[in-house]
Every structure is written in structure tokens, then in C-alpha cells.
Amino acid sequence: MLDINNIYKNFGDLQVLKGVSTHVEKGEVIVIIGVSGSGKSTLLRCMNLLEEPTFGEVWMEGKLMTPPDPYLHFDVIRASKTYQKLVGGGLSDDEAIRKIKDEDLLKEKHPKTEGPTYAALLKKIYDENGIDINLGRQKMGMVFQNFNLFNNKTVLENITLAPIKIGKQRLKDAKKRGEAPDRTPDDVVREANEKAMKLLARIGLQDKANVYPSTLSGGQKQRVAIVRALAMEPDVMLFDEPTSALDPEMVGEVLDLIRDLVKDGMTSVIVTHEMGFAKEVADRVIFMHDGVIAEEGTPDEVFNHPKNPRCKEFLSKVLY
Amino acid sequence: MKKMSKILCMLLSVAMLLSLAACGSSASTAAKGEANLAAAYDKYLAGFSTNGTNGTLTVAMSPDFAPQEFYDVAKSGDDAIVGFDVLLSNYLAQELDMNLVIKPMSFDAVLAAVQTGNVDIGISGFSWTYERAQNYEISDYYIAGDNETEQSIICLKENEGKFTKPEDFVGSKIGYQGASLQQILVEETFGDLDVDISNVFSDLGTAVEALKAKQIDFLAVAHGNGESIIASANDSIAFTGFDFEVDEIYKNNVCLLQKGNTELLEKVNAALAKALENDYYTGWYDACKVYAGVSTLDELGFDDEGNKITE
Amino acid sequence: MTFLTNIANILAKYWQVFLIQGIGYTLLLSLIAVAGGAFFGSLLALAKRSKLKILKAIVTIIVEVVRGTPVLLQLYIGVFVFPMIIPKLSSMPYIYSVSIVLIINSSAYVSEIIRSGIEAVDPGQMEAARSLGLTHTTAMLSIVLPQAVKNILPALGNEFIMVVKETSLASTFFVGELMTAYLKVKGYTYLTMECLAIVGVLYFALTYILSKILKSLERRMKAHA
Numbered sequence: 001m002l003d004i005n006n007i008y009k010n011f012g013d014l015q016v017l018k019g020v021s022t023h024v025e026k027g028e029v030i031v032i033i034g035v036s037g038s039g040k041s042t043l044l045r046c047m048n049l050l051e052e053p054t055f056g057e058v059w060m061e062g063k064l065m066t067p068p069d070p071y072l073h074f075d076v077i078r079a080s081k082t083y084q085k086l087v088g089g090g091l092s093d094d095e096a097i098r099k100i101k102d103e104d105l106l107k108e109k110h111p112k113t114e115g116p117t118y119a120a121l122l123k124k125i126y127d128e129n130g131i132d133i134n135l136g137r138q139k140m141g142m143v144f145q146n147f148n149l150f151n152n153k154t155v156l157e158n159i160t161l162a163p164i165k166i167g168k169q170r171l172k173d174a175k176k177r178g179e180a181p182d183r184t185p186d187d188v189v190r191e192a193n194e195k196a197m198k199l200l201a202r203i204g205l206q207d208k209a210n211v212y213p214s215t216l217s218g219g220q221k222q223r224v225a226i227v228r229a230l231a232m233e234p235d236v237m238l239f240d241e242p243t244s245a246l247d248p249e250m251v252g253e254v255l256d257l258i259r260d261l262v263k264d265g266m267t268s269v270i271v272t273h274e275m276g277f278a279k280e281v282a283d284r285v286i287f288m289h290d291g292v293i294a295e296e297g298t299p300d301e302v303f304n305h306p307k308n309p310r311c312k313e314f315l316s317k318v319l320y
Numbered sequence: 321m322k323k324m325s326k327i328l329c330m331l332l333s334v335a336m337l338l339s340l341a342a343c344g345s346s347a348s349t350a351a352k353g354e355a356n357l358a359a360a361y362d363k364y365l366a367g368f369s370t371n372g373t374n375g376t377l378t379v380a381m382s383p384d385f386a387p388q389e390f391y392d393v394a395k396s397g398d399d400a401i402v403g404f405d406v407l408l409s410n411y412l413a414q415e416l417d418m419n420l421v422i423k424p425m426s427f428d429a430v431l432a433a434v435q436t437g438n439v440d441i442g443i444s445g446f447s448w449t450y451e452r453a454q455n456y457e458i459s460d461y462y463i464a465g466d467n468e469t470e471q472s473i474i475c476l477k478e479n480e481g482k483f484t485k486p487e488d489f490v491g492s493k494i495g496y497q498g499a500s501l502q503q504i505l506v507e508e509t510f511g512d513l514d515v516d517i518s519n520v521f522s523d524l525g526t527a528v529e530a531l532k533a534k535q536i537d538f539l540a541v542a543h544g545n546g547e548s549i550i551a552s553a554n555d556s557i558a559f560t561g562f563d564f565e566v567d568e569i570y571k572n573n574v575c576l577l578q579k580g581n582t583e584l585l586e587k588v589n590a591a592l593a594k595a596l597e598n599d600y601y602t603g604w605y606d607a608c609k610v611y612a613g614v615s616t617l618d619e620l621g622f623d624d625e626g627n628k629i630t631e
Numbered sequence: 632m633t634f635l636t637n638i639a640n641i642l643a644k645y646w647q648v649f650l651i652q653g654i655g656y657t658l659l660l661s662l663i664a665v666a667g668g669a670f671f672g673s674l675l676a677l678a679k680r681s682k683l684k685i686l687k688a689i690v691t692i693i694v695e696v697v698r699g700t701p702v703l704l705q706l707y708i709g710v711f712v713f714p715m716i717i718p719k720l721s722s723m724p725y726i727y728s729v730s731i732v733l734i735i736n737s738s739a740y741v742s743e744i745i746r747s748g749i750e751a752v753d754p755g756q757m758e759a760a761r762s763l764g765l766t767h768t769t770a771m772l773s774i775v776l777p778q779a780v781k782n783i784l785p786a787l788g789n790e791f792i793m794v795v796k797e798t799s800l801a802s803t804f805f806v807g808e809l810m811t812a813y814l815k816v817k818g819y820t821y822l823t824m825e826c827l828a829i830v831g832v833l834y835f836a837l838t839y840i841l842s843k844i845l846k847s848l849e850r851r852m853k854a855h856a
Contacts, residue, residue: 134761137761137762138763138764140762141763146755148753150756152778161763162764165765166763229762383805383814390815391816391819392819424804425710425725425804426802426803428803432711433710436715438710438714438721525821525826526823528821552822
């Protein structure tokens, strides 16, 4: 469902991600753990391109969300002038490709300088596979550490804003194609409101529909933020330390809601420090260290039989 | 709500002040004797005519200097700027057969306006100075009555008439307007004596306040300006009795033109020569003195309708 | 006492110059400057946030130069240099050039107000909107800008009050505002302190009333948040 290939992310001179690849299956629950600064949150934010990866590709349901990364496509490398020069200089195909990759020789920012075939190939890959970022993001719900509810909107408006804006746009496009002749924008609004009220009922906050977020408790805010993401009916949910900013007594209600979602089969990627919760819900646990995946496996493998010394050290500090 | 009503109260009181002031003014404009201040001036002004065949003549002046150029707030628009230099401008426009546009601005800005060619002429009571002659085309002289020919020093009333020669001023502070003829005269006259001549003012009004506040003992002014100042100061100020010896080149006013604009300069000089020959200036200047409230019509030989009485 | 009598006499005779023309032109110029400044300032703020580096650089230079030079100097340039570039201006009264300068000046300040107002909105708000699949424009219009306005409006009010005082410099070209009224009347009466006192009280009344009105507007806006 969600593929990330060889993701690098630099902030200026600081390398935060140094080549991360993983694959998220439909219905799978992945928990990412690791010390602060290990790149877990950055990895999550690269998945829906809130951070644009410096190198690497993100594929959502078979569609490419990032620009194509020339280093990941051998045929593209072979079409480049740099490659031809190296091979002309006597290197074998294998050696040339390795040298280009290791030494970052492609001038990927200026595709024209690598010759027309190279540029055309890159364009072809994107034309065939590329997807509008906004479309891709609509399939991914994101929950933030600091909730990020819209301060200028009521709870209900927070939930319905995106479904209404995007629903109306989709309806307009459909009408242009001659589809959905009977649906009106008012239907979109009505349906969005009905669905939002149902979601609020699910978390028991119907009576808060018309208040502003500033009046809610932290736990309530985060639960609203979760159903706001759910209102877009995403295929995968990304949780970025959803309980880190909460008072301890409110952690439970938020974890309960996530647990419910996961039980209903929601594909999820969760960055968290709640190890007990991770053990309980995860199908797969990823331990990040220094910008790479240092350990990966089932909760039993990672928590009970860690192989990586860094992972052991980390777990010994957080589990007691 | 309480706050809003407070604000409303404030707005109302301002409105009341306005209406009070309105009542006051209707009474004062009707007051006798003031109505014909402009009579002689208006007669002269009405005498000028032009067809505007040669385009527009733009004149820059700094109208905060009665009686040379000032505002008559009872008039509106461009007519509100009045004074001797306005009559001269109208005369020049007539002689050059051009339409007149007067652009008011500060004294410094007049120089900039002429230099950049934004206006054709600067007529604002300019005296000839060496520096100005370097950077501008300067017209022949015109005579703004006794305003420039007599340069005097004013003081507080109690010192009236006690100072008549330069040595009398030793140990005192004399003020003057910067970049003016008075500055040159003060420096020439008192430069070698033990007189504090470091009191430069950017405008005459401020200098008068300094005199009243005794920050300076004396103020060097053109005689005409001095009369205006004394007239509006309820006689708390008077002439010292000392008059400067004024060099011939400083005695009169000149017009400034942009450097190189000799074509217009020649026409202006021709018109000025004609005015001098026919002695237009005295009448104009007397009319402006009446207008500025320095003298009355009667004193300067006008009848009540503003006609000059000729023997 | 003579001081007060003089003031009373001046007001009785010249109240229209101060209260009608003076205040009228001061408010008119301030309104033009701030309204124009708000419009062009928004454009400048947008340009400054744009990805085009050249545009960004040009706008930065304009804003810095305008904010780093005195208004009086800008007025001189506006009145004497603009007509060389736009010949049509030379036949128009100075108030047009003066207005243009005031608009440019206020645009530079307002653009900074808007920029910092937008930057003061928690970046998480934009991220949350983008993560839902909303476009940058939609997120900006429905989430960030409405919140930025709450930061911007009070600062814009202050700018208005600043501009009311700055219009006084336009008196260099006798455009008719309060300070011109002072020049006109004291040029005739030579009663400098009296005229200054009148103008000073009027400026203070203007800015005081304006700031009270703005404060009450601010309170109302906060009540709705």
C-alpha cells in the first residue's frame, strides 16, 4: 500500500534520514520507536510529504508521490551522459552504476545536462506513475503531537472543512465530465455534517460540536483531531507521537480510540513512546537509530530478543 | 457598552466645539473694517489678464511670509495664496501671455522644485547670493517695497529705540533665519564684535517665539516682516532703531530659474524692466501691506474701495 | 492670558482651516495611505513569500529602502522625481504625488505587519490543513489568513495612527492637512506657539479618539475568537 524507497532527508548540513526503505501492507500496524532525534518523526512526515525527501521515492497505492529519483532506476542511470562517459572510460556496467550511486555523480537538479534520453525517461516515469500530492495526502490521515486543530473553526467545522472543500471540488469535476447530475453542493455539506456528527458521537463529543477547540481538554482535542483525519476516509493513518503532549490522565482515552481503530483493521503507522501500547497493537516494530532502521520485526522479536546493541540499550532504558 | 458611550460622549463634545467655533467665526467675518483689507489688492489682481497663448507658467513659492506671500483663508483654492509675489507672478504671466499656476511649498522645496525643473520660476522673496548665482539662473531685481531695502533688528518693547549702532549690541544674542539675507548682514556687521550670532532659526515664526521667550535678545528681519510681526504681537515687540547698511545687490528680490533656462530668463527680465520703469511695485506692495494688516488703506493713500488716490 | 486670548481669536477666525480642511485632509491622506498600503502591502507580503528568488530580492530591497529612509526625503523624491518618470503627474496637484509616496511608504510597513502576522500563526495549522489534502491556497485562505488577521488588525490600527502623524510632513508641499493649516495661519499672524498649540491638541485628539475606537474594535474581535 505505502512504499518508501531509500529516503534521505537533509536539513541543511544535518542528515536526519540516511536511506530508509520500508513497505506498509494493507491492514498492517507499524510502530516506530527510537530515541529523540533518531529520525522517527521525520520519517513519518516524509511519508505524506510534509517534509520533502532530499532523495528517494514515496509510492502510495502504486502511485509515485515524490519526483522520480534517478538513482533508483537503472535504466535512467544508463541513459545519463555521466554513465556513458564512465563506460566509455573503460568501467563495466556494474562498476559505473556503483560509482555513480556512491559518489552522487548525477546532476539530477539539471536533467537537461544529462542528455535528452535521460530527461525524457524521468519525465515518462512521472507521467505514468505520478499522482498529485494533495490526492495522495487525502488517502493518508495524519495526527500530530500538538493536535493542530484549526483555532478559528468550531469542532464540527474542523471535521467538515476538508470533506466539504474537497467534496465540492470533486463534484465540480464530476459535473464537468457529465457525471452525478442530481448531486448538489448542498448534498456534500449535508453528508459531511452527518458523518461528522456520527464521528463525534463515536468519541462521545456530540455536545461539543459547536464550541471552539480552545475550550477542549488535551485528550478531547486529540480525539477530535483523530476523527478529523478519519472524516476523509483515509486508507492509512499516520500518528506522530499522539500522546506526548497530553497530561498522563488523558493518555488512556486517546490510546483507547487508536486501539479501536486498529482493531477495525485501519492500516496505521504510529510513532510513540508508549512501549506497552506498541507491544499490544503492533504487527511490526521498527527501531530507528541515527537516521536508519536499526532493527525491525514482530513485537516479540524486537522487544524480547533484540539483536542490535543500540536497540537493547534503548529498550533497557524504557522498559523496566 | 459603557466604553462605547464614553467614546460617543467624546465625539459629541468635539462636535460641540466645532459648532461653537462656527458661531464665533460667522460673527467675526461680519465685523466691520476687515472686509476691505483686500480691496486694493483685489483691484490690482483683477487688472491682470492673459490669453494663455504661450502655455502655462508654474511658479513655486513658500506662502508663510506676510506680506510677501501668505494665505487668505477666507478665499479658496489657488486664489487663497496672496501677497506681493503673487501680484508679480500674475504680472509676469500677463506679460508672457501664459496661464499662471502657483505651487505652494516650503522654502527649501522651492529651491528643489526650480532645480529639478518641476516649476518654471521660484518667486519667494529670494535675495541675490553668490551661491544661488552659481546654481540657478537669476533674474534682474524687483523691488518689494521697503521689505528688502530696509533691514532692521527687532527686540522686546522695553528695549525700543535704545540700540542704534553695532557696538550697542556687544554682549547680546542676535537671532536670524538661516540661509537668508539677514544671516549675511548679521555676519558682516557683527562678525568681528563680541556678539553671539550662533542663533540660526529655520523659520521666522520660531525665531519670534525665541525672542518673546528671551532666548535671544534681538532678531534681524526685513523691515516689512518686522512690521507684520510687531502688528500681530500686540506691541510687545518693537524696532530697536538699528537699520543695517545694505549693499545694493542685496536690496531687492530676484526670481530663480533653472540653470540654463535663459530663454525664459530674458522674457522675465524684459517684463521686470517694464515694471520698474512704470513703477508698479510701490502700489502693489502698499496694497499687500494693507492686506496683511500692517497698514490701513488710509495711511497708504487708498480710498475705501481700494483705488490709489493720485494727486 | 494673552496666549489663550490669541488662541481664541485664531480659532474664531480660522477654525475652518484647522477643523475642516486640516483634519479633513489629514484623515483623507491617512485613509488613502493605509487603504492603499493595505492593498499593496498584501501584494508585497505575498511576493516576499513567493518562491521566485528575484521577486523576493526586489521586494526585500524596496521594503528595506523605504523603511530605512525618512518620509520627508521620500516626499521630495516623489514630488520632484516621479513627474520625470510619469509626465502626467507634473500637471497634477502635489497631493497626488504625496499620496503615492504615502501609499508606498505605508505599503512597506504594512507588508512587514502582514508578513509577521502570517508567520505568527502556528505552522502546525498549515501542516494540518495540508495533511488533509487541502491545497496551499485553500489552507492559506480558510485557515492561516483568518488567524493572521487577528494579529494584523491591531498592528494595522497602530500604523494608521502613525500615518496620521506622518502626514504632517506633507505640509512641505502645502497639501492642506493640519500642519499646512498651521503654516498658513502662522505665516499671516506670526503667532507660532498659539498655532502649534491648536494643531498639537487636534493631532492628539485625533490619535486618541482613533486609538480608543481601535481598542474597542479589538475587544469585540477577541470576544468572537
